[in-house]
Amino acid sequence: MNFLKSLFVSFLRTRHTMRHFRRLMILDSLSGPGVTRAVPDDLATELMQAATDSTPGVLARLHSHEDGLTSAEVGLIAERVGPNEVEHEKPLRWWQHLWHCYKNPFNLLLTVLAAVSFFTEDFKAAIVIGLMVVLSTLIRFVQEGRSSRAAERLKEMVSNTATVIRRGLATDVVEVAKRYFDVQLHTRPPVRMEVPIKALVPGELVVLSAGDMIPADCRVLLAKDLFVSQSAMTGESLPVEKFPEHRGSASRNPLEMNNLLFMGTNVVSGSATAVVVTTGNRTYFGVLATRVTAADRTPTSFQAGVNSVSWLLIRFALVMVPIVLLVNGFTKGNWTEAFLFALSVAVGLTPEMLPMIVTSTLAKGAVILSRKKVIVKRLDAIQNFGAMDVLCTDKTGTLTQDKIFLERHTDVFGQDSDDVLKYAYLNSYYQTGLKNLLDRAVLDHAGLQAELKLAQDYQKVDEIPFDFERRRMSVVVSEQNHHHELICKGAVEEILAACTRVQVSGGESLLFDAAMLERVRSVTSDLNEQGLRVVAVAMKEVPPNKSIYAIGDEAELTLIGYIAFLDPPKESTAPALKALAEHGVSVKVLTGDNELVTAKICREVGLPLERVILGQQLDALDEAALSTLVERYNVFAKLTPLHKERIVRALRGNGHVVGFMGDGINDAPALRAADIGISVDSAVDIAKEAADIILLEKSLMVLEEGVIEGRKTFSNMLKYIRMTASSNFGNVFSVLVASAFLPFLPMLPLQLLVQNLLYDISQIAIPFDNVDEDLVKKPLKWNPGDIGRFMVFFGPISSIFDITTFCLMWYVFKANTVQDQSLFQSGWFVVGLLTQTLIVHMIRTPRLPFIQSRAALPLTLMTLFIMALGIFLPMGPLGEYFKLVPLPLLYFPFMVAIVLGYMVLTQWMKAFYVRRFGWQ
CATH class of the missing domain: 3.40.50.1000 (HAD superfamily/HAD-like)
Structure with missing residues (x-):
């Protein structure tokens, strides 16, 4: 368990990020007409007030400042409003988690059976069934509880962050220090810093760029070509442009205000500065999410598959248990005893460990995957x-390699050019959007140390952010007062489409005609064929008569040259x-x-x-x-x-x-x-x-290891489902045969329950089992229909040897009267438990068990322990308590022969099944 605990720590390093993904899924269920009616009037009023206020007005109302809040102010506000988290995302309380672990169809069914046993004064059966429920629930509760606590301890390490603007020492503090203490303090300029999203408070100034999630409900203060995808919130398929001031017709719906941003949406392109209006449960998303009860995802194909198997077994029980009841009632005449026996059969048919096996197998797989990065x-x-x-x-x-190097900087004819390097550097240095690997390569270029002074000689005027339609971005800088320079870089074809001239050596520019276009494409193709990624650089000089530029200004550019990057495999x-x-x-x-x-x-x-x-x-x-x-x-x-x-x-x-x-x-x-x-x-x-x-680690090799581990996890889970389905089917078939011909019950209800409990305990180690290499060579797809075929194919095999055991006890050991029923029941108890437990090793692999494929040590030891305990129970002091009697020594050679025969026939049938249907 300590091993699992330490590994769960690494497995759950992304719990906080996972919460944000759940936001998107919940938002999907919130979009649509009528959603706004679910929001309280006071929140809608607050958001509309923020949308209609002027910039100074909204800052004053939120007690903020154009340079942001100070850290001290943030601390005081955080104490009042709490963390920026939606309430439903908090971990469940322990009693809620315990109930969640308990409430599956199998546990509920077993609880009903335990209650029936208790009220019919079959207290031993009630205790055994109750033990099954407690064991199943507690194992799941302990494992999931440990993972949850580990996640809470580590979420600070991996929480998503937001870029905020914070003030230095507040002005009022400076004035107080000067007036009362004659101490001269100086305010520090505002700084940008990364803080966890949950630490945001109303009044905080956040800086947004392409790729960022909106961390809270915000009012836009500054924006440059800001487009936000809020389809999950509103259903709009196209990104919506946002502005500092509302544009368009008046509205009373906050979602229609194009100067408001909402938690859970994301920036598609452009950049902005916004002030946080509401956080946590007070956000538009937070209020809606807490009112949506069906916030869980639609069941995945995997969940649907597990559920289908679960209900297949439950339906099977609902059909077979009444048959068992009727057969035993009519043949034995004791309807009370027949009823209790039918209840025990129902318990035996219930795979009560399925939720625990599924959860622990998936969790164990995720833990191992985390070790593989x-x-x-x-x-x-x-x-x-x-x-x-x-x-x-x-x-x-x-x-x-994800390590891009600036390999060349050339003019339009492929000759090295420092001018191209200069313009590319200015563009990358001054752009404030999403800096990619190409920008970093330009800025990190070894020959640019002298260029740092160059950047300081220029002043930024404006920028036109990148988007994936234009595939280019521009900055406008000013070196002298009499003109501005618009510098544009981007994909070659997109830059060429905006150029009308090209610059050649000596600073001369020529008309960009068809012949020049052909020559330019030849140069860029040569660079591409060398494995270099080419980015074109263009510019134009414009009069300094405006300070706001837009996409329409990216026209009539002069092509300067190219920067070429090497990204080796x-x-x-x-x-x-x-x-x-x-x-x-x-x-x-x-x-x-x-x-x-x-x-x-x-x-x-x-x-x-x-x-x-x-x-x-x-x-x-x-x-x-x-x-x-x-x-x-x-x-x-x-x-x-x-x-x-x-x-x-x-x-x-x-x-x-x-x-x-x-x-x-x-x-x-x-x-x-x-x-x-x-x-x-x-x-x-x-x-x-x-x-x-x-x-x-961004590597296909890491991914390949993950794929293999994912297949191992799924394969182990499939083992339990197959074992349980086939074993249960065989047991019921055996019970029906025995009930029809025996003058007494083939096994007492308590004995059936104990046998089932021991079998369940033997399955706990399945998540730790080895998986054959052959089973992970191909993708493993969920096929619920295969489970039914597998159950019908392998289930009756155990029944053959059960019936053989019946004949052995009836004819050889003369346990053929009501007085000798304990000997009969003890004989079948041992054989039934051994075959049920051995099915683990027989069905876990298509190969020859123990020789070609060995189970993991924990599973081997667990099954050996349960088999030994099953043999010991009739022979030991507890046998009388369970109404089991010691078996004669002659029984054991027959028992070994029956078990070996079972193994041989199962292996032969397994080989036939593999040839006919395949194994997975």
Whole structure:
């Protein structure tokens, strides 16, 4: 348990991020007409007041300042309003958690059976059934409780953060110090700092850029081309532009105010400064979420599969138990005894350990994955992880090293140019949006130390943020008062579309005609074929007659040249791709990068490449044509976010279980569309929110290890379900045969309950079991229909040897009268328990058990202990308590022969089953 406890710590490092993902799921259930009526009038009034106030007015009402709050002010407000958390996201109280662990169909059914046993004065049966319920509930409660406490201790380490503006020493403190103490203090300028989202308070100034989640309900103070996706809140499919002042018709609905931002939505593009209006339960989301009772997700395919098996067994019990009751009642004439026996059969048919086995197996798998640098945000995702047969991934940082170097800076003809370097540096230095790896490479370039002074010689005037439609961004700077310089950098084709002239050596500019365009494309293609990622740089001088610039100003530019980056492939990529292919996972590359660079990298890492499909080619395809195309090709370049999403949906529509790996804001739609979204801990907020799995290391090799572990976890869980289903079916069949011909019960109700309890205890170690390599070679998909076939196929095998035992006890040992029934029941008790326990080893593997495939030591020791205890009970002092009697020595050679025969026949049938149906 200490081992599990220490590993749970690493497993739950993303609990806080997981809470934010739940916000998105809850928001999905909140959007739609009539939602605003659920919000109290006082909150709507407060938000509308913030929307209609002037900037000074809203700051004054929130007791804030244009330079932000001081840390002392934040502390005082936090004491009054509490943390920025929604109440429903807090951990359950212990008694609520205990009830949650208890309330599954099996425990409820067992409780009813225990109550019936108690009121019919079968106190021993009531105790045994109650022990089953307590054991199942407490094991689940202890494991989940430990994980929850570990998460609470560690959430501060991994909580999402927001960028805030804080003041230094407050002005009033300075005045007091000067007036009363004659001490001269100086206020410090405002600073930007990262703070945990839960530490935000009303009045806080937050700085937002592309990829950020909105951390609270806010009023926009400053904005530059700010577009926010609030589809989860309002149902609007397109991002909404936000402004410092409300624009448009008057409205009384806060959601229609385009200067308000709401918790749980996210910034698509642009940048802004906003003031926090409400936090936690007082946010629009917080109030709605606390009123939505059905906040849980729709059951996943895995949950639906487990539930289907559960109800299959319950329905089976509801049919068979009355039959057992009627057969025994009519044949024995003692309806009270028949009723108690039928109740015991019902308990035996109830897989009361299923919830515990499922929970502990998933948790154990997640713990092991965390050791492999794979963090599972949602336990049920492990099943999809193991079932994944197609992995879609971006190129940068996954196939490549994620360490981009500025390799060249050239003019339009491919000659090295310091002017291009200068303009690229100014653009990256002054842009305040989402700085990507390319910007960092420019800023970190070794030859730019002297350029730092250059940046200080310029003053920033404005910027036009990046978005994924334009694929470029601009800054406007001023070196001299008589002109401004608009510097634009971005994807080559998008920059060329905005250029009318090119700059050549000596500063001369030429008209950008068709011949020049052909020459420019030849230069950029040569750079691409060298494996370099090319970004174009352009500029124009404009009069200093305005301070606000927009996308329309990115026109009639002069092309200056290119900056070319090297992003070499990782050494681990080729082996990882080979390993994934060997395990049945095909990899498809979905990138927004240039097709020539993408093709070169794919060839270097050994990814099969027939043809690179471009995003613009997808636009002309209908869904049927796209479904065919995505099956044939595996490399797609120059994609927009919607292209990636379409490809993922097309693959899912073809029946694949699709994983998508991405870390940028442009990957969020595809992450949500995939069966399993995979991101990294360094990803933007919205990508982490949409992901089910977080990698601590951005590597396909790490992912391959995670896939294998996911399959092992699913395989162990499937073992218990198969064992329980087949064993239960066989037991009922045996009981029906015995009940029809015996003048007494084949086993007393208490004996059946004890046997079932011992069997359940033997299953506790299944989550720790080994898994054959063959079983993880291919994706494992959930197939509830296979469970029923498996149950019918293997269940009757145990019944053959049960009936053999009946004949042995009846004819050989003459236990054929009511007076000798204890000997008969003791004989079947031992054989039944041994075969039930051995089924663990027989069905855990398609191979020859104990020789070709060995169970893990904990499972082996547990089953040996239960088998030994089962043999000891009739022979020991407790036998009389359970109405069991010592068995004659001659019984044991027969017992060994029966058990060996059972193993041989099961192995033979298993081989036939594998040939006919396969194992998984």
